[in-house]
Amino acid sequence: MIPLSHFLFISACLFCIGLYAVLTKRNAIQVLIGIEFMINAAVLNFVAFGRFDANGGGGQMFALFAIVLAAAGVAVALAIILNVYKHFKTIDPVKTDTLKD
Amino acid sequence: MNDLIPLISSSINDTLASLSHFYAEIILAAGFLLVILADLFLSRRFTQLCFLISLSTLLLLGVQSVILLNTKTVFLFGGMLKLDHTSILFKLLFCFSSLLFAIFIRYNSPLQKHVKGTGDLFAILLATLLGMNLLAMSMNLLMVYISIEMVSLGSYLMVSYISADKAQTESAMKYALFGAVCSAIMLYGISLLYGFTGTLNFNDPAFINALKNVSGLSSGVAISLVFIGVAFKLSIAPLHFWAPDVYEGAPTPVTAFLSTAPKIAGFAILIGLLPVFQSEGGQTNTQYFDFNVILAVLATASMLIGNFTAIWQNNVKRMLAYSSIGHTGFMLMALFAFQGSGFQALIFYMAVYIVMNMAAFLIVDEIEEQTGILLIDEYKGMGKSNAMLMTTFVIVLVSLTGLPPTVGFTAKFLVFSSAFEAYRNTDSAVILIMIITAAISTLVSLFYYFKIPLNAFLRNSQIQVMAPGNSPKAYLGLLLAILLLVLIVFPSVIVKLI
Structure with missing residues (x-):
């Protein structure tokens, strides 16, 4: 049987990879992929911890909801990115900088 | 699996019993569906049908909340939600803000002229309001996450609704990406909290006890991660930098809404999670992580950054964005005496804040539609060409600063006195510094708020701006400004509800 710590280690790695992608990638869709990594790290945690739930099923349930909400969030973000491309002809968050102090 | 079967009938009974306390949300969901249907089939013939449906839904919701105001605490849906006096007060605030927002949309010409029409915007508004209502009631981390996402997704869609120019799409993208990162971080924090405690119900005493048994470092990390998600909604200091861009880029009615309702929803969930x-407190491992100190430092930083950066802004919407960051820091002060007078002070401040901010944005939008002016420098001579609008604006700005004879003074006074109470109870130096910062930043706010009347009344411009007649939006702003003047004499109207 695989111990809990292995799952936690993998999910921590996933979370860090995602955060790294979010901070360094200069393409809005790659940033979204990073966000997806972070959400899935949390989902992995939920499923792993769900085995030890007092009432059973809480973690699995949360994982399902998190996956659905992540999909909804990505759909909205992609629509917005499409609009950005129409106006700027680029989806580099660094180059879209008309608003600043 | 078989041992769960006897539970089915009792859980069905619980759900049915809960539904009778869930009318407000059922009304909202019904209104949401009606708006979508009306927009699909009837919007050609009756252009304002969606507006009328949402308006009546919101009024019905407000009346329903007022009737339920003094209800006793009930737990709904197996402890998922808690309906009590506090949550109903928050629902009333959300409802009030949404009501003003709906009227604002109705009289905002860029939104009204938009090809898609405003039907979808009203549907999004009702769905977002549903999310905020659930957020104010949630007692379970799953519910917190779902409702925060509901509010966030609705807000992203509202900001990107028109997408008419570069600034609007850019602000929407910044908001959506930054918001998604913050909610992903929050989700990871929630997963850690779940791992430490084995339950998602944070109202459960076992949750707090289990959390206290974890080492301070680990629970500190998990709590900080969850707090990042809440702080994003509140737009306080380290996570504030999306706010000015989004407030400047978004359509003005949306900015007015974003600066009030979702921010207050952030407070609702912060109050709910405060025990977590x-x-x-009271454990051996406090030296790692003291949430009160962190909160005080962040409140101080928000007040400083918000108020001092606002001085350099020339765009009115951006200036109001920074000032709202400062106001959030100010509202956080009330949380330190939350068991005592803080609660009343906070709710009072929020109610007044909705009126002030909505009125300010209504007038900014009216000026922009009449003359196309959005920069403070160009307000020169406006006091002569449109005296009524500018006088209203001055009353609102006096109230935002917190000076008599407006109710902004009463609100600031209540928060200050509750913060003093917190200082007397704890003798903490951090709280003292926070109170002093609040006093200084109130003084600083005079400079940037009064740049507007200075330009409008005391300076003349070569270009004579001829303003056309005022729209109903201007009169709504005037009504809210009069409300600000009247409420200082009769603050009991609000206090009685609290």
Whole structure:
């Protein structure tokens, strides 16, 4: 049987990879992929911890909801990115900088 | 599996019993569906049907909340939600803000002229309001996450609704990406909290006890991660930098809404999670993580950054964005005496804040539609060409600063006195510094708020701006400004509800 710590280690790695992608990638869709990594790290945690739930099923349930909400969030973000491309002809968050102090 | 079967009938009974306390949300969901249907089939013939449906839904919701105001605490849906006096007060605030927002949309010409029409915007508004109502009631981390996402997704869609120019799409993208990162971080924090405690119900005493048994470092990390998600909604200091861009780029009615309702929803969930965040108190491992100190430092930083950066802004919407960051820091002060007078002070401040901010944005939008002016420098001579609008604006700005004879003074006074109470109870130096910062930043706010009347009344411009007649939006702003003047004499109207 695989111990809990292995799952936690993998999910921590996933979370860090995602955060790294979010901070360094200069393409809005790659940033979204990073966000997806972070959400899935949390989902992995939920499923792993769900085995030890007092009432059973809480973690699995949360994982399902998190996956659905992540999909909804990505759909909205992609629509917005499409609009950005129409106006700027680029989806580099660094180059879209008309608003600043 | 078989041992769960006897539970089915009792859980069905619980759900049915809960539904009778769930009318407000059922009304909202019904209104949401009606708006979508009306927009699909009837919007050609009756252009304002969606507006009328949402308006009546919101009025019905407000009346329903007022009737339920003094209800006793009930737990709904197996402890998922808690309906009590506090949550109903928050629902009333959300409802009030949404009502003003709906009227604002009705009289905003860029939104009205938009090809898609405003039907979808009203549907999004009702769905977002549903999310905020659930957020104010949630007692379970799953519910917190779902409702925060509901509010966030609705807000992203509202900001990107028109997408008419570069600034609007850019602000929407910044908001959506930054918001998604913050909610992903929050989700990871929630998963850690779940791992430490084995339950998602944070109202459960076992949750707090289990959290206290974890080492301070680990629980501190998990709590900080969850707090990042809440702080994003509140737009306080380290996570504030999306706010000015989004407020400037978004359509003005949306900015007015974003600066009030979702921010207050952030406070609602912060109050709900406060026992979890403060769970370190009284244990051996407090030296790692003291949430109260962190909150005080962040409140101080928000007040400083918000108010001092606002001085350099020339765009009115951006200036109001920074000032709203400062106001959030100010509202956080009331949380330190939350068991005592803080609660009343906070709710009072929020109610007044909705009126002030909505009125300010209504007038900014009216000026922009009449003359196309959005920069403070160009307000020169406006006091002569449109005296009524500018006088209203001055009353609102006096109230935002917190000076008599407006109710902004009463609100600031209540928060200050509750913060003093917190200082007397704890003798903490951090709270003292926070109070002093609040006093200084109130003084600083005079400079940037009064740049507007200075330009409008005391300086003349070569270009004579001829303003056309005022729209109903201007009169709504005037009504809210009069409300600000009247409420200082009769603050009991609000206090009685609290």
